[in-house]
Amino acid sequence: MATCFFLRAKFVLDKARRWMWKGRGTPSRNHKHHWLVEQKLLHFVDGFHQYVMDRVFHNSWLELCEGMSAAGSLDEVIEVHEAYLSSIQRQCFVVLDKLWALIVSRIKNILELALDFYTIQQTLSSGGAALAIKARCEMEVDRNERKFDDCIAFLLIVLSFKLNVGQFPHLADLVARINYNYFYMSDSGNLLTVPGDDATVLKLGRPSQ
Structure with a gap:
């Protein structure tokens, strides 16, 4: 997935936050809720972008350089690159x-939510937005x-x-970035969702050890 999509999502969220920070957004009682939603979106976008840049691109590049140094023929160079x-x-x-494909679809959905926000x-x-529009x-x-x-x-x-x-095993880094400080899921496998002010705990089915 191209990093440009994450950069675009981060850009629009930063711009939306500047509007909110300067007080040009709605001054309603729901303003705090808008900040929370924006931070949720931004945390995911930043976390996934860092995963791609640091865990994927950086580590893969180091492995490529090591493989190229050890390659003794053109065929080995091609194999390392592939x-x-x-x-x-x-x-x-x-x-x-x-x-x-389902995972990618959810990631794309979140990026689209950033644009919607x-x-x-x-x-x-x-x-000048009318009350009905607000x-x-x-x-x-x-x-x-x-x-x-x-x-x-x-x-x-x-x-x-x-x-x-x-x-x-590389997914451990991605899960840690998405679920930083166990915000969405506890270390024991309890999935925490907070719709509004009500907290709901769902137990994940974990394979037996």
């Missing part, structure tokens, strides 16, 4: 696999947060299961 590309694609979920804040910052924007923020929580829950369940059965 392994490098394959490693990047696998760690970024760019493979022909139905489950990986930007559009909402752009509307609210205009200052009310619809509030509903959209609530809907986007629910969709975001659903996507995060799916990603953590799937990625954690893959780790538990001993597959794809």
Whole structure:
């Protein structure tokens, strides 16, 4: 997945935050909620972008350099380079696999939610939005947060299961970045979702040891 999509999402979230910080957004009682949703989106975008740049690109590049230094023929050079590309694609979920495709779809959904949030804040910052439009924007923020929580829950369940059965150890870094300080899922495997002010705890099915 190209990093430009993450950079674009980060850019629009930063811009939306500047509008909110300068007080040009809505001064309603829901303003705090907007900050929370923006930070949720930004944390995911930053975390996944860092995973791609640090865990995937950087480590794969070091492995490529080491392999190229040890290569003794053109065939070995080609083999090392193909392994490098394959490693990047696998760690970024760019493979022909139905489950990986579902993961990518959730990631894309979150990036689209970032763009939607930007559009909402752009509307609210205009200052001339009618009350009906502002009310619809509030509903959209609530809907986007629910969709975001659903996507995060799916990603953590799937990625954690893959780790538990001993597959794809590189995913541990991604899970740690998404679930920093166990914000969404506890160390014991309890998935925490917080729709509004009510906390709900869901127990993940973990394979027996």
